[in-house]
Amino acid sequence: xxxxxxxxxxxxxxxxxxxxxxxxxxxxxxxxxxxxxxxxxxxxxxxxxxxxxxxxxxxxxxxxxxxxxxxxxxxxxxxxxxxxxxxxxxxxxxxxxxxxxxxxxxxxxxxxxxxxxxxxxxxxxxxxxxxxxxxxxxxxxxxxxxxxxxxxxxxxxxxxxxxxxxxxxxxxxxxxxxxxxxxxxxxxxxxxxxxxxxxxxxxxxxxxxxxxxxxxxxxxxxxxx
Numbered sequence: 616x617x618x619x620x621x622x623x624x625x626x627x628x629x630x631x632x633x634x635x636x637x638x639x640x641x642x643x644x645x646x647x648x649x650x651x652x653x654x655x656x657x658x659x660x661x662x663x664x665x666x667x668x669x670x671x672x673x674x675x676x677x678x679x680x681x682x683x684x685x686x687x688x689x690x691x692x693x694x695x696x697x698x699x700x701x702x703x704x705x706x707x708x709x710x711x712x713x714x715x716x717x718x719x720x721x722x723x724x725x726x727x728x729x730x731x732x733x734x735x736x737x738x739x740x741x742x743x744x745x746x747x748x749x750x751x752x753x754x755x756x757x758x759x760x761x762x763x764x765x766x767x768x769x770x771x772x773x774x775x776x777x778x779x780x781x782x783x784x785x786x787x788x789x790x791x792x793x794x795x796x797x798x799x800x801x802x803x804x805x806x807x808x809x810x811x812x813x814x815x816x817x818x819x820x821x822x823x824x825x826x827x828x829x830x831x832x833x834x835x836x837x838x839x840x
Contacts, residue, residue, distance in 0.1 A: 617689055618675050620668045621646055624654050636663060637805040663811070667715055674710030674824045682729055683710065683824055699737055699821050703773055706734040709824045716816040718743065718790035724750075724782050727822065734823040735775030740766045743816040744792040747772070749783040768794050788816045 621627050625646040630636060639645060641660040648654035657666055673691030674683045688710070696708040710730075714722070727736060750761035766772065774781065793813045802809025 616675075617670060617672055619670045621657070621662065621666065624649055625657065635805070637801055637808050637811075641807055663808070665717060669715065670713040672711040672713065673708070676710065676712065676729065695819070695821070702771060703735065703737055706737070706821075707823045707827050708737075708821050711819060711821040714818040714820065716743070716745070716785070716788045716818065717814060718788050720785075720788050720816075722785040724748070724784035726780055726782055728780060730822055731825050732823055733779055735773050735779055737819075737821040738766075738772040738774070739819040739821075740770045740772075741768050741817040741819070742793045742797065742812050743814070744768070744789040745785050745816050745818070746787040746789070747783065747785055749774075749778065749781050751777055751781045765789075767792070768797060785818075790814070 619627060625648055627646060630638065636645075636659055639659045641663075642658050644656045645659050646657035646662060648656060672689075672695070674688045676683055691708055691710070695711065699706070699708045716722075745766045747764045747766050748761060749764070750759050752759050764772070774783070793815070798813040799809050800812040802811070
């Protein structure tokens with residue numbers, strides 16, 4: 616099962632294979648707490664406006680233990696894998712974290728070191744702009760060198776080589792920067808949620824967990840769209 620941050624404290628039932636949480640009645644109580652004395656029930660509105668923060672695809676990273684479980688993970692989505700491999704052919708998409716940000720949300724500085732291999736990390740941004748900070752300690756002078764990037768909707772960032780294990784984070788998501796063509800998504804299909812994307816940034820962070828045969832050495836690139 617592809618898990619979310621809500622699974623820790625709530626019983627989560629997905630809509631059927633043709634459904635979507637956007638198709639449910641917004642004020643319906645869909646997420647029941649595992650411990651009602653600690654957490655209150657959540658409606659679809661609660662979840663989609665703020666409470667849903669991330670979804671894991673493929674390898675289900677355990678945020679508590681900081682590792683990937685030994686059991687066989689859900690199959691990585693084929694359409695996303697095809698997209699990633701079409702751009703970054705020297706890594707095998709095996710796991711991903713879909714992060715959902717709202718303006719004023721942040722992501723603390725961290726390093727991604729739980730994977731068994733050093734193939735690059737792919738980060739794709741959709742929706743509002745984000746300020747992205749990355750830093751490495753210079754081996755010669757011992758000083759930390761950092762870079763600040765403004766990631767816009769459609770940008771693809773590839774962290775490889777020395778940057779693969781660099782410290783990085785998101786100190787700011789910038790309100791009012793979602794492209795016009797994307798801002799009203801998914802309003803055409805689900806009118807109640809019109810302009811939902813206008814106040815969101817979605818980051819698809821894809822990585823390779825384990826070695827596979829016939830891999831080539833990666834190179835570092837940043838692809839603005």
